Amino acid sequence: MSESKRHANNLDRSCNEALILAVLADGPRHGYQLALEIEERSVGFFRFKHGTLYPILHKLEREGLLRGDWSEPAKTRKRKRYTLTARGRRELSGQRDAWRSFCRHFGDIVGELGR
Amino acid sequence: MSRFASSLRQIAEQLDLPQPERTRIVLEMAADLEDMYAEQRRRGLDEAAATRAVEESLGASIEVVSELVALHRPRVRRLLDRFSAQACSRWERALLAALVAFTLFVAGPPLFGARLVLDASAFVVPVLGAGVAALVIGAALAYRLFAKRDHRSPRLDAGLSTLPFLAAASFFCGSLGLLVELYRCVFGIAEGHIDARSFYTFLIGSSATMVISLIVSAVAAVLWYAFASALSRVERAEAAILLETEP
Numbered sequence: 569m570s571e572s573k574r575h576a577n578n579l580d581r582s583c584n585e586a587l588i589l590a591v592l593a594d595g596p597r598h599g600y601q602l603a604l605e606i607e608e609r610s611v612g613f614f615r616f617k618h619g620t621l622y623p624i625l626h627k628l629e630r631e632g633l634l635r636g637d638w639s640e641p642a643k644t645r646k647r648k649r650y651t652l653t654a655r656g657r658r659e660l661s662g663q664r665d666a667w668r669s670f671c672r673h674f675g676d677i678v679g680e681l682g683r
Numbered sequence: 684m685s686r687f688a689s690s691l692r693q694i695a696e697q698l699d700l701p702q703p704e705r706t707r708i709v710l711e712m713a714a715d716l717e718d719m720y721a722e723q724r725r726r727g728l729d730e731a732a733a734t735r736a737v738e739e740s741l742g743a744s745i746e747v748v749s750e751l752v753a754l755h756r757p758r759v760r761r762l763l764d765r766f767s768a769q770a771c772s773r774w775e776r777a778l779l780a781a782l783v784a785f786t787l788f789v790a791g792p793p794l795f796g797a798r799l800v801l802d803a804s805a806f807v808v809p810v811l812g813a814g815v816a817a818l819v820i821g822a823a824l825a826y827r828l829f830a831k832r833d834h835r836s837p838r839l840d841a842g843l844s845t846l847p848f849l850a851a852a853s854f855f856c857g858s859l860g861l862l863v864e865l866y867r868c869v870f871g872i873a874e875g876h877i878d879a880r881s882f883y884t885f886l887i888g889s890s891a892t893m894v895i896s897l898i899v900s901a902v903a904a905v906l907w908y909a910f911a912s913a914l915s916r917v918e919r920a921e922a923a924i925l926l927e928t929e930p
Contacts, residue, residue: 600715604722619741622708625749630754647714648707 584624586667587614589633589660592652596637599625599648625650633659685782687716688842690738697748702917703834704755710921746928779905786901810892813853814899820845821906828910834917843914846907850900856898861889 587606591597597605600626603616628634633656635649652660691709697703716737722905723733800807820842826864827842868885 598715598718598721599711600718617740619712619747621714623747623754626708626751626754646710648711 579626582663583667584616584620585628586660586663588621588624588628589652589656592634592650593657593660594597596649596651599650602650628656634654686720686734687713687737687741690741691716694741694748699752700755702915706921708751708755712741756800779908783905799891799895802887803895804860804864804888806856806863807892807895808897809856810853810860810899811854813849814895814902817846817849817899817903817906820849821910824906824910828913828917833916839914843907843910846903846910850903850907853896853903854898857900858891860892860896864889864892 588602591602591605591609599621603621606614607615625634625636629636629650632653634650635653636645636650638648691713695705695709698708700708717767719737719740720733721734723728727738800811823843824839828841833839864885868877868882872879887908
């Protein structure tokens with residue numbers, strides 16, 4: 569993988585993780601609910617290919633930022649629901665600060681170039 | 684039966700993971716796909732178009748599958764997999780049963796006497812602690828798996844992961860005890876502090892400790908093997924229904 573593609577993937581991955589953590593801050597969700605809500609709240613700007621969601625969710629779960637619980641709603645298939653942990657909330661707070669800082673500095677430079 | 688059985692089966696075949704990880708990933712996807720299909724239908728697509736849209740959206744590329752495999756298969760697990768729930772063939776179970784029977788028949792009487800514990804060194808204390816912990820965890824796993832039939836509890840995973848650790852810890856304590864007592868004994872004899880006949884006391888104590896530690900290790904390992912196999916069978920059966928394959 570080229571260096572630029574790796575950096576692009578890292579940025580992409582960081583963005584996706586922040587989006588997932590932010591949506592889960594409002595309450596537990598299933599995988600598809602997460603993808604749907606991110607798409608709706610961003611008016612279609614962020615759209616997940618559904619399969620790409622799972623490595624991210626499982627990675628965050630493994631890192632202790634999410635907790636996955638299996639539930640069995642009446643008459644339907646068992647489902648896995650993700651909940652933000654206390655550690656996840658702290659990480660989300662850090663990510664929010666990092667992204668705010670990124671956007672501010674990015675805008676300072678791009679804004680200047682755009683004049 | 685899932686309308687996406689063939690797509691899920693393809694993914695399951697590509698996921699080079701042991702059970703129950705493979706089944707759990709596929710089951711999670713299956714539930715979400717049904718939701719996605721319902722959403723596409725709600726948006727006005729017909730059955731065929733909704734199915735196509737969902738399968739395209741699944742987007743489980745080689746990269747995605749590789750990431751899932753890398754996430755769920757740490758090195759220790761790869762080592763344990765050689766002896767784990769995959770080893771459910773009749774021959775392997777027969778061999779294990781024969782090994783246990785031989786051990787009990789040949790070494791039986793001394794193993795079940797209180798004398799063995801009384802003769803052991805102080806290092807037998809942590810070993811017995813590990814043994815008690817393994818039995819308690821085994822009882823809890825049996826209750827959760829067979830009585831409550833709850834095979835998705837995180838406590839089940841935690842309990843299963845603890846058993847190999849207890850087996851290793853027991854063996855470590857027994858080995859450490861053997862070496863420490865040997866050092867003390869030989870050093871004492873060399874310095875003239877203790878009688879050379881104390882070497883027999885050391886041999887008796889250390890070998891008793893080592894025997895107990897090996898028994899505890901074996902018990903913890905067999906418990907882990909049995910419960911991992913049972914869990915794997917349950918989840919394979921569930922996946923078979925979902926993917927319309929043989930378990």
